[in-house]
Amino acid sequence: MTTRLILVGGFLGAGKTTLLWETAQRLAGRGLRVGLITNDQAPELVDTAFLSRGDFKVAEVDGSCFCCNFQGLLGAMSKVRAEADADVLIAEPVGSCTDLSATIVQPLKDHFQQEIVIAPLSVMADPVRLADILDGGTAGLHPSAAYIFRKQIEEADIVVISKTDLLASAELDMLKTRLAQACPDAAIFTVSVKTGEGLDAWLDEVTTRSDAGQRIAEVDYDVYAEGEAVLGWLNATITLRGEPTEWNLFAESLLSGLSQRFDSMGASVGHVKLMVEAGDSFLMGNLTGKGDTLSIRGLAVTGSEARLTLNARVQMSPEALETIVREVIVSTSQGRITATPVVWHCLSPGRPNPTHRYDHVVATKEV
Ligand SMILES: Nc1nc2c(ncn2[C@@H]2O[C@H](COP(=O)(O)OP(=O)(O)O)[C@@H](O)[C@H]2O)c(=O)[nH]1
Numbered sequence: 001m002t003t004r005l006i007l008v009g010g011f012l013g014a015g016k017t018t019l020l021w022e023t024a025q026r027l028a029g030r031g032l033r034v035g036l037i038t039n040d041q042a043p044e045l046v047d048t049a050f051l052s053r054g055d056f057k058v059a060e061v062d063g064s065c066f067c068c069n070f071q072g073l074l075g076a077m078s079k080v081r082a083e084a085d086a087d088v089l090i091a092e093p094v095g096s097c098t099d100l101s102a103t104i105v106q107p108l109k110d111h112f113q114q115e116i117v118i119a120p121l122s123v124m125a126d127p128v129r130l131a132d133i134l135d136g137g138t139a140g141l142h143p144s145a146a147y148i149f150r151k152q153i154e155e156a157d158i159v160v161i162s163k164t165d166l167l168a169s170a171e172l173d174m175l176k177t178r179l180a181q182a183c184p185d186a187a188i189f190t191v192s193v194k195t196g197e198g199l200d201a202w203l204d205e206v207t208t209r210s211d212a213g214q215r216i217a218e219v220d221y222d223v224y225a226e227g228e229a230v231l232g233w234l235n236a237t238i239t240l241r242g243e244p245t246e247w248n249l250f251a252e253s254l255l256s257g258l259s260q261r262f263d264s265m266g267a268s269v270g271h272v273k274l275m276v277e278a279g280d281s282f283l284m285g286n287l288t289g290k291g292d293t294l295s296i297r298g299l300a301v302t303g304s305e306a307r308l309t310l311n312a313r314v315q316m317s318p319e320a321l322e323t324i325v326r327e328v329i330v331s332t333s334q335g336r337i338t339a340t341p342v343v344w345h346c347l348s349p350g351r352p353n354p355t356h357r358y359d360h361v362v363a364t365k366e367v
């Protein structure tokens, strides 16, 4: 039996996990069995915790990106394939990762085409960041992180402009035209998971096409490594206990406290996301840039105990990030809640060192 693999890349905060969730539901609605694969530099991933709340099997590759841990990706694929008896696997690589065509798609085509049909490499792009990058800007990112963003777009078989509900239709048309000029060989799709716009059209494409990895980008690994290394990376799980608390207000105050600190330092936010789980209810909080990107979804019931999972990727040293997160948790708790870290990982991503890197496009076999 062959399984279809849909890889959804794109920069931190582009909307990948949100798309994975919605796509999994829609594919299940089409009668397909779906497995999901998440990826991060460290365990305790909000994405995994969130996706695991659905009815789908989820495997996490952590400790390194897919490209640098190709065996880990293969292991996760076979695990979730077996557990879910999956027709379709959807995998989300780390948002600061690029060169996936050379390091993942080509080796998979070379060795596993009998078992795995690979959908065209989809790369999601937040429309606000994309517009600035196409203008030659850095979208508020470090220049080397903006380089990663550009390389992700350059290698894509399909560029998916996300969050189209944030744009007026004339703005979206203009963005598509500019993107088509910049990437003449890529297919361009637009989606909003919020409104459902464009989702089925993209889904039809990635469930029928199998010409993945049509091009390989030239990537300067020194710049790529710098773009990742400038980010402090924190994954933590924290138990919150104390006086009865409205967790939605707590989460909002925590994120806005963090955002104020980062913005006042001029520190560029790749992505800060959190999940608060209280009993059976949970909420998700996100920052994908400055304070105006703060969003809270879902509802965690008021109570005196909750579990907080927090992931932050912000341009500063891991030590500085750790200090700020600790301080803001304490100030948000106002002496009424005791925050006890259960797991705490703080790091700066190491130099990418892919298991494989192909310098040529492997032909797709007829299936
Ligand atoms: N307005 C809007 N926001 C979205 C949409 N899709 C995702 N988001 C938000 O974008 C942020 C980042 O989403 P996430 O899926 O975690 O991004 P990832 O880092 O690429 O996996 C979250 O605040 C989401 O709620 C969309 O279609 N419209």
Ligand SMILES: [Mg+2]
Binding pocket: 016, 017, 018, 047, 092
């Ligand atoms: Mg994600």
